[in-house]
Amino acid sequence: MSLSNAGHKPGSDVAAGDASARRLHLAVLALGLLWLLFWYRDTFMAMVSIWDRSETFAHGFVIAPISAWLVWRRRHFIRNLPIEPSLLGAVFGLGAGFAWLLGELASVDAVSQFAFVGMVISFIWAVMGTAVVRTYAFPIGFLFFMVPFGEFMFPTMMDWTANFIIWAVRASGVPVYAEGYNLVIPSGRWEVVEGCSGVRYLMASVVVGSLYAYLNYRSTKKRLVFVAASIVVPVFANWLRAYGIVMLGHLTDNKLAAGADHLIYGWVFFGIIIMILFWIGSRWQEAEEEAPAAAAGTRGGAAAAGQATTGRLAGLVIAVAAVTLWNPVLAFLDRQGQHGPVQFGEFAAAGKWSQVDGGDKPAWTPRYQGMRGQQHVLFTNGETQVGVFLTYYRDQVAGEELINSENRILLNKDEEWRFTASGTQRQPIGSEAIQLRTNELRSNADASHRLAVWHWYWVNGRWTHSDYVGKAHLALSQLRGRGDDSAMVALYTPVNAERRGEAEAALADFLATMGPQIGAVLEHARVR
Structure with a gap:
């Protein structure tokens, strides 16, 4: 008996059990992350597709590798950390999963994608424990930058x-005529487009600035100040860039800063600004944080050694289940509501308004796509003609949903029309009042040809002009099992530039008189 126990060291069984448990957690983590990528591959690949086609979000390709490198460079920190399942992490996984479900039901890719990353982070938390997530908070949280967000x-x-350019150019003594995003100065015409907004520079600056702050500072206050500077500085820098390009083109008779030149100048200018920001930030650089010492009882302690294997396995199963049960729930809800083709109801004459057969329709149509049905009809009261566009959506999927960034009344840099005014106003529709969006469009071919356009959404019987409220109505409708039927309604009428009030009065009268019929026509399509 004494010979058989001579080589036994106290606590060796505990240490071996602790190492075995760590290997189990790491194996579950690796396999679980691979499973999440497969199980929610549609969401993940939607992100990859945007990284591939948009320079604004191309940084998404390097976020996960950078996150992995940040974890690897501090891999020695984990040696003295307790690893055990976290119920709180599983609860957050359930919350992230439900958010993913809402994002899918409302066809809001950004919500689904943020929720997907949230599920990944919650899964890491649930499997590895709070101590690990707290220690690697930034490298893990850095994964949120994978989401193409900011449009x-x-x-x-x-x-x-546009407002800064107008102010600065006028302050420089150059007259400016502005109509919407279109600016005219003596040397030529300029247009503020999405590439001029500075969103691309802002996204790049925030990602790089956050990484720089994490690597160079230990103080939370310093990190937050530098990140804030990374947000504010590129906004002001973009204004100066845009103003400089306009003035450079003006002073050189458009020989410089024309065509692709202004993009090159823009990135060079942005690079110089960021380098200056980093140079200033380096003046307060701090030493790197040291690995934490082992806490009493975290290695070989009674808590780690005594935890029942069944309890540990149960915690890991809960962690996996919390983030994987949402796909079947989505499939069940998708089967609810109406499906198949759309059939509109008929309009009838009301008040002074009656439908016109044929008639002269404008070359303009709403720049919408992916609809299941559409209707375009004309009405007249004997003096004024009003057109009605209905675009109806059902069985919505990515790229074929009502509310997305590609569906607009007018595209950016539209070849045929341009915006001259936009806003919102409240108008009666039958016995209720709704908030709607208003626009004035001008033909590029004929400046005297203008249209007043009012538009809003119908989501399973509810009116709204807001993209966000519309998405919320859509998700709630599907959670209640009513499906995803929704539509965009647009009214338009010709505008006389000298008598704009007449066009608005005609649209208001038409909406008050015929608005209930529009709702009835859409409701007929929903129940058929």
Whole structure:
């Protein structure tokens, strides 16, 4: 008996069990992450597709490798950290999974993609434990930069850029005539487009600035200040860039800063600004953080050694289930509601308005695609003609949904029409009032040919002009089992530039009189 126990070291069984448990967690983590990529491959590949086609989000390809490198360079930190399943991580995984479900139901790719990354992070948390996630918080959180997010900022930042150019050029003594995003100065015409907004520079700056702050500072305050500077500086720099390009073209008779030149100048200018920002930031650089010491009881302690194998396995199973059950739920909800072809109801004359057979229709149509059905009809009250566009959506999938960035009243850099005014207003439709969007369009071929356009959404019986509210109605409708039927409604009428009030009055009268019929026609399509 004494000979058989002579070589036994106290705690060796515990240490061996601890190492075995760590290997189990790492194996579950690796296999689980691969499973998540496969199980939610449509969401992941949608991100990859955007990285591939958009220079604004091309940085997405390097985010995961950088995250892995950041973890690897601090791999020695994990040696003294306890590894055990986290119920809190599984709860967050359930929340992220539900957010993914809502994003899919509402066809909001950004929500689905953020939720997918959230599920990945929650899974790491649930499998490896809170101590590990806290230690590697930035490398893991850095994965959120994979999501191609920020297109909603284009209109606002285009407005800011256009307003700054107008102010700065006029302050330089050059007269400017502005109509929407179109600027005319004595030397030529300029247009503020999405590439002028600065969103591309902002995205690049935030990603690089966040990484720089993490690698060079230990203080949370310094990191936040530098990230804030990485957000603010490129916005102002883009304004100066845009103003400089316009003035450079003006002063050189458009020999410089024309064509692709302004893009090259823009990136050179942006690179110089970022280098200056990094140079200034280096003045407060701090030493790298050291690995934490082992906490009492974390290696070979009673808590780690005594944890039942069945309990540990149960925790890992819960972690996997929390982030994988949502695909079957989505498949079940997708089978609810109406499917198949769309059949519109008929309009009837009301008040002074009656339908016109034939008639002169404008060359303009809403720049929408992917609809299951559409209808274009004309009405007249004997003096004014009003057109109605209905684009109806059902069984919506990515690229064929009502509310997305590609579906617009007018495309950016449209060859036939351009915006001259836009806004929102509240108008009665039958017994209720709705908020709708208003636009004025001008033909590029004939400046006197203008249209007033009012448009809004119908989502399973609910009216809204908001993309966000429309998406929320769509998700709620599907959660209730009513399907995803929805439509865009657009009214238009010709505009006399000197008597714009007449066009608005005609549209308001038509909407108050015929609005309930529009709802009835759409409801007929929904229930058929």
